[in-house]
Amino acid sequence: MIRYYTEDHEWIEVENDEATVGITDYAQGQLGDVVFVETPAAETILAKGDDAAVVESVKAASDVYAPVSGEVTDGNEALVDDPALVNNDPEGEGWFFKMKLTDTSELTALMDEDGYKEFIADL
Amino acid sequence: MNQRDLNQGRPSRIEGDIRATNDHKYSTYSGNKALMLEEPLIFEAGSLDKSGVDIDVITPDINRLGGLERNQTIGLPGLSESETVRHYTRLSRQNYAIDLGLFPLGSCTMKHNPRLNEKMARIAGFADIHPMQPISTVQGALELIDELAHWLKKLTGMPAVAMSPKAGAHGELCGILAIRAALEARGDAREVILVPESAHGTNPATAAFAGYRVEEIPATEGGRVDVAALEERLGPDVAGVMITNPNTCGLFEPDMRKISDLVHAAGGLVYCDGANFNAIVGRVRPGDLGIDAMHINLHKTFSTPHGGGGPGSGPVVLSEALAPYAPLPFVTKSKDYFTLIEEEQSTAVAGDTFGRMTAFHGQMGMFTRALSYIMSHGADGLKQVSEDAVLNANYILRSMDDVLDAPFGHSGPCMHEALFSDKGLADGFSTIDISKGLIDEGYHPMTMYFPLVVHGAMLVEPTETESKDAVDAFIGSFRNVVQKAIDGDNNLLQAPHFAPRARLDETSAARRPILVWNEPETAQAAE
Numbered sequence: 001m002i003r004y005y006t007e008d009h010e011w012i013e014v015e016n017d018e019a020t021v022g023i024t025d026y027a028q029g030q031l032g033d034v035v036f037v038e039t040p041a042a043e044t045i046l047a048k049g050d051d052a053a054v055v056e057s058v059k060a061a062s063d064v065y066a067p068v069s070g071e072v073t074d075g076n077e078a079l080v081d082d083p084a085l086v087n088n089d090p091e092g093e094g095w096f097f098k099m100k101l102t103d104t105s106e107l108t109a110l111m112d113e114d115g116y117k118e119f120i121a122d123l
Numbered sequence: 124m125n126q127r128d129l130n131q132g133r134p135s136r137i138e139g140d141i142r143a144t145n146d147h148k149y150s151t152y153s154g155n156k157a158l159m160l161e162e163p164l165i166f167e168a169g170s171l172d173k174s175g176v177d178i179d180v181i182t183p184d185i186n187r188l189g190g191l192e193r194n195q196t197i198g199l200p201g202l203s204e205s206e207t208v209r210h211y212t213r214l215s216r217q218n219y220a221i222d223l224g225l226f227p228l229g230s231c232t233m234k235h236n237p238r239l240n241e242k243m244a245r246i247a248g249f250a251d252i253h254p255m256q257p258i259s260t261v262q263g264a265l266e267l268i269d270e271l272a273h274w275l276k277k278l279t280g281m282p283a284v285a286m287s288p289k290a291g292a293h294g295e296l297c298g299i300l301a302i303r304a305a306l307e308a309r310g311d312a313r314e315v316i317l318v319p320e321s322a323h324g325t326n327p328a329t330a331a332f333a334g335y336r337v338e339e340i341p342a343t344e345g346g347r348v349d350v351a352a353l354e355e356r357l358g359p360d361v362a363g364v365m366i367t368n369p370n371t372c373g374l375f376e377p378d379m380r381k382i383s384d385l386v387h388a389a390g391g392l393v394y395c396d397g398a399n400f401n402a403i404v405g406r407v408r409p410g411d412l413g414i415d416a417m418h419i420n421l422h423k424t425f426s427t428p429h430g431g432g433g434p435g436s437g438p439v440v441l442s443e444a445l446a447p448y449a450p451l452p453f454v455t456k457s458k459d460y461f462t463l464i465e466e467e468q469s470t471a472v473a474g475d476t477f478g479r480m481t482a483f484h485g486q487m488g489m490f491t492r493a494l495s496y497i498m499s500h501g502a503d504g505l506k507q508v509s510e511d512a513v514l515n516a517n518y519i520l521r522s523m524d525d526v527l528d529a530p531f532g533h534s535g536p537c538m539h540e541a542l543f544s545d546k547g548l549a550d551g552f553s554t555i556d557i558s559k560g561l562i563d564e565g566y567h568p569m570t571m572y573f574p575l576v577v578h579g580a581m582l583v584e585p586t587e588t589e590s591k592d593a594v595d596a597f598i599g600s601f602r603n604v605v606q607k608a609i610d611g612d613n614n615l616l617q618a619p620h621f622a623p624r625a626r627l628d629e630t631s632a633a634r635r636p637i638l639v640w641n642e643p644e645t646a647q648a649a650e
Contacts, residue, residue, distance in 0.1 A: 033634075058630055
C-alpha cells in the first residue's frame, strides 16, 4: 500500500486499483472541530478534481475533491453519526470514501509523505 | 479542499479547564446580578396549564370535526400580560443594538437609523394601507415608490430599477434572473457565472440557485480581482460575472470599467453586488463602470433597520440591456396618475418580464425610511456620508498599524471597512479570543473569519455614524484586547467574563443542536 497526498490536503492510500481517501491531519487542525460530513454514495463516478464530499466545521464548509478519477465503492457512514472521527483520527478511522481507480497513472502527479510535509511547511 | 477554507486557524474547542465560570465570591438568591437579570425560557417561566387571558369555554351545537378533536392541551406557555411584557423586555436588555453603541460588524453597515425615518414610516397613508386597495386610493404610496426609484437611478447612473426584491440576496437573484432572461431572449443560453474570491458569500449561492455553474476567479496579492485570470477564462459559455465593489476586503476595484468591457466583449453581462455601496454613494456611479445590474441594500446604505430589527429591501438597478426583463409588478406614471403593472400581458412594456418575485410590491416601510434618509441628507449630505464612512474606517486601520497586521494596508487607503489578520498574536490565541474580549469591553464583535482570503480575518466597519470620540473609545478597547492576545494573557482565553453567559461551546451546539423545547419529563424520557 502506498499513500499519496494532494495540494488540496487530501490523502489517498492505494492498493492495486483500489484506494481510500480522507483529509490530512493538517487540514483537520486548520478546520477546527468538524460538525458535519457528507460522503459520496457507492457507484458515484468521479473525475479528478470533482467535488466528492463535504466537510463542515464550526467556521466553514469545504468541498473534498476527488484526488484522481474513478468510481466510489463505499462512503464512510460512521462519519455521519460521529464527525469527530475526522478530528480524532483523520488519517485512519476518519477516512471519507473508497474508490476504484480508472487511471493509476494519475497518481504520479501527487506528492509522497515527505513531499507533503515540505509543502505544508511552506504555507 | 481549498487552501482558502483552511486559512482561518479558528480554534473551536474550549481546551481543558479554562472555561470561564463567571463566578463571583458574592452570590444572590435570585441569580440576578443587579440589573443583569437571569431569565428563564418562556415555557419555563409560566405554567402550561394556565392561561393569561379569559376565554369562554364554548360548547358547539354541531361538531364537524368528525373525531379529530384535540384531546390534550396545546402546551402554550401560560403567562399574564405583565409577565409576558417583562419576559420580552428582560430579553431585549441582553441584546446589543446600534442604539446602544458602535456596532463594527464588517460588510453590514450598521449605521444609525434616524428617528425622522420612523416618523415618516408611521404616517397613516403609508403605514395603514393594504396592497389590495384600489390603485386610486394609494396614489401617494405609489408616488413615493416612484420618487425613491428616481433617486436610486440618479445615484447609480442607471436607467431602470426593480423595486420589489426584499433583501440583498433576493436582489442578486433578481439580477441574475434578468441576465438569464436577456441571454435566453437572444437564443444564447450560457452556463457559467464567474465569481471572484473577494465576493460576498451569497453570490455563488445565487448563481447556483439560478441554475448556473460557478467558477472562481483568484484575487491578486493586493486583494483585487485578477483581471488577467478573468480575461483568460472569458468565453462563449460565460453568462456573466458577479463582482462585489467595493469588495469584502474593503477595497475598491479600480479595474471595474475594464472588467465590464472585457465581459461585454465576450458576450456576457456584469452583476455588481452593491452591499458596500455606502463607501461610494454620491461619489461613484456604478452605471459609469459598465455594470448591468446591481442591488442596493436599503437597509445598509439608506439606514433602514436590520440585523433582526426589521425586514430588508434590495432594489436592483438595471442597464438598458436588462431593463426590459425587470420583474413584475412595477409602477408607471401617465400624466399625474400612477399605475401598477401587474400582469405580463397587460401592456407592451411588460411583455419581456421574467415574471414575479414577490406577492406584492416590496417593503413599503423600508421605501419610506430610505426616501426619508435620502431627502433629509440631500446630494451633499450623501457625499458626506461616504466620505465620513471611509475616513472612519481608515482612521481605525491606521490606528491599529503597530499592533495588528493589515494584509492589504500597504495598497493604499481602504474603503468603508478595515481588514486585519491574526498574524502576530501569541501562540494559542486567535481572532475568536479578540471577539470575545470585545464583548467584555461592551462592543458587538467585528465580522470574523471572513473574507476567507485572509487568515483569522477581522473585518471592522464603523460607518459614518460614529464621532471621532466614539471611534477613539472603540480603538482604545480594540487595542487593549489585541495587546492581551499579543502578550498571551490567559485570561483572554476565558472571555467573555462579564457577559450573561461565559464562552459558549459552539462545537456541541453544532454537533448536537437542541432545536425544540421539551417538557423536562419528556426530555428525560428521551435520554
